Amino acid sequence: xxxxxxxxxxxxxxxxxxxxxxxxxxxxxxxxxxxxxxxxxxxxxxxxxxxxxxxxxxxxxxxxxxxxxxxxxxxxxxxxxxxxxxxxxxxxxxxxxxxxxxxxxxxxxxxxxxxxxxxxxxxxxxxxxxxxxxxxxxxxxxxxxxxxxxxxxxxxxxxxxxxxxxxxxxxxxxxxxxxxxxxxxxxxxxxxxxxxxxxxxxxxxxxxxxxxxxxxxxxxxxxxxxxxx
Amino acid sequence: xxxxxxxxxxxxxxxxxxxxxxxxxxxxxxxxxxxxxxxxxxxxxxxxxxxxxxxxxxxxxxxxxxxxxxxxxxxxxxxxxxxxxxxxxxxxxxxxxxxxxxxxxxxxxxxxxxxxxxxxxxxxxxxxxxxxxxxxxxxxxxxxxxxxxxxxxxxxxxxxxxxxxxxxxxxxxxxxxxxxxxxxxxxxxxxxxxxxxxxxxxxxxxxxxxxxxxxxxxxxxxxxxxxxx
DNA sequence: CCGTCTTGGTGTAGGAGGCACACGAGAGGA
DNA sequence: TCCTCTCGTGTGCCTCCTACACCAAGACGG
Numbered sequence: 001x002x003x004x005x006x007x008x009x010x011x012x013x014x015x016x017x018x019x020x021x022x023x024x025x026x027x028x029x030x031x032x033x034x035x036x037x038x039x040x041x042x043x044x045x046x047x048x049x050x051x052x053x054x055x056x057x058x059x060x061x062x063x064x065x066x067x068x069x070x071x072x073x074x075x076x077x078x079x080x081x082x083x084x085x086x087x088x089x090x091x092x093x094x095x096x097x098x099x100x101x102x103x104x105x106x107x108x109x110x111x112x113x114x115x116x117x118x119x120x121x122x123x124x125x126x127x128x129x130x131x132x133x134x135x136x137x138x139x140x141x142x143x144x145x146x147x148x149x150x151x152x153x154x155x156x157x158x159x160x161x162x163x164x165x166x167x168x169x170x171x172x173x174x175x176x177x178x179x180x181x182x183x184x185x186x187x188x189x190x191x192x193x194x195x196x197x198x199x200x201x202x203x204x205x206x207x208x209x210x211x212x213x214x215x216x217x218x219x220x221x222x223x224x225x226x227x228x229x
Numbered sequence: 230x231x232x233x234x235x236x237x238x239x240x241x242x243x244x245x246x247x248x249x250x251x252x253x254x255x256x257x258x259x260x261x262x263x264x265x266x267x268x269x270x271x272x273x274x275x276x277x278x279x280x281x282x283x284x285x286x287x288x289x290x291x292x293x294x295x296x297x298x299x300x301x302x303x304x305x306x307x308x309x310x311x312x313x314x315x316x317x318x319x320x321x322x323x324x325x326x327x328x329x330x331x332x333x334x335x336x337x338x339x340x341x342x343x344x345x346x347x348x349x350x351x352x353x354x355x356x357x358x359x360x361x362x363x364x365x366x367x368x369x370x371x372x373x374x375x376x377x378x379x380x381x382x383x384x385x386x387x388x389x390x391x392x393x394x395x396x397x398x399x400x401x402x403x404x405x406x407x408x409x410x411x412x413x414x415x416x417x418x419x420x421x422x423x424x425x426x427x428x429x430x431x432x433x434x435x436x437x438x439x440x441x442x443x444x445x446x447x448x449x450x451x452x453x454x455x456x457x458x
Numbered sequence: 459c460c461g462t463c464t465t466g467g468t469g470t471a472g473g474a475g476g477c478a479c480a481c482g483a484g485a486g487g488a
Numbered sequence: 489t490c491c492t493c494t495c496g497t498g499t500g501c502c503t504c505c506t507a508c509a510c511c512a513a514g515a516c517g518g
Contacts, residue, residue: 002234007232010280082283163466179467180508203465415474434483
């Protein structure tokens with residue numbers, strides 16, 4: 001069976017830049033390509049968009065198929081469509097970026113990929129296609145957006161300590177922040193709710209756990225206030 | 230002649246949200262559709278991406294063909310691809326937004342459109358397809374980005390008065406700004422170069438002209454300083 | 459049991475920058 | 489000459505940002 005069109009049409013894929021946080025380093029999930037072109041090279045998870053499938057749905061499906069990831073924060077990044085970016089012909093890629101709690105998602109290959117692994121996001125291996133450009137674009141977007149949208153929480157478990165949250169911001173922004181100022185500013189927004197629980201670290205004093213309060217964030221957003229780290 | 234593929238492929242279009250500034254109101258350029266579907270309705274300028282054409286190039290070509298616009302500031306906005314957004318079948322639209330100096334570009338229909346007109350960007354007529362959604366997305370992006378990127382200058386002629394610039398920001402942000410504070414803040418960035426020329430308004434005192442200094446902006450950007458209105 | 463190690467948690471003072479605010483200047487037209 | 493209109497300018501207050509250091513709580517080992 002074949003599909004015929006009067007004019008040539010590009011193929012369309014949805015690819016994902018999945019970020020996770022490994023201790024204090026920002027990581028990106030890559031899959032080893034099982035097929036030519038770039039067989040054996042590392043690439044972003046993704047694949048062709050089906051005819052009756054929304055773009056974001058395609059991205060989520062590919063993540064589930066290739067890496068077993070479901071229910072993650074996912075947002076459209078940019079669309080890459082230069083002729084020649086894929087040796088097979090004209091392929092337009094709608095790129096997404098995703099944030100996951102890495103601890104909950106150890107790398108495991110899904111049915112469609114030879115291997116799946118986390119890599120340091122700022123020191124990736126050589127990538128297939130123009131995926132290095134896509135990754136760089138995603139890093140830039142993440143760095144820009146984390147400052148005024150509550151993305152940082154997506155990289156952490158539902159209950160987290162303020163030190164962990166600070167680590168997230170430091171990893172994403174690539175800077176070090178003052179502990180007292182960070183806590184003061186964050187608590188002033190009233191976006192995190194302190195819990196009556198503590199997290200026992202390997203060594204040192206136990207730390208209080210907090211939870212992100214999405215309802216309060218929406219209220220803040222509606223009132224025109226803007227959250228800024 | 231027909232093109233056959235093993236799997237069905239979506240058609241891909243590039244559509245543009247073109248903003249201009251008419252006195253103190255933000256305007257958007259729309260074209261009247263000459264063909265079904267939505268024949269006679271207003272729509273964003275745009276059209277199909279050719280096989281060997283980059284996405285942005287397609288957007289620029291359509292703007293030239295449909296509205297005679299060339300050499301404008303253009304940036305990718307978002308990609309819209311829900312099944313069912315076009316009654317002809319699966320169509321994925323890579324949307325761009327553009328900023329032009331409206332005074333230099335009176336509306337005139339190009340070869341491919343029945344009519345071209347400027348409309349108030351916040352009170353558009355009913356639009357074809359999901360173009361109202363695309364316009365709303367563009368407005369939101371513009372409002373967000375104008376605060377930290379020097380987009381405002383793209384809506385003005387190369388030589389402008391500070392009052393005109395303030396009007397741009399007020400139109401885009403939808404707020405009123407204090408004249409003294411606006412000037413103080415802007416001049417502190419050293420991004421506009423005062424000229425030894427004046428603009429004579431219809432009535433009132435003549436105003437000094439300024440020019441945006443792109444080189445200084447790049448330097449500022451490189452030094453990690455961020456421009457914020 | 460006590461000392462040491464490690465991480466958690468807290469307050470203040472000084473300075474920069476945002477914001478609110480009013481009036482004289484220059485030009486044209488009546 | 490006077491009226492009207494737009495341009496252009498400075499200050500004071502108050503908020504928020506930043507820089508900075510020490511005690512607390514628990515674990516572990518000697």
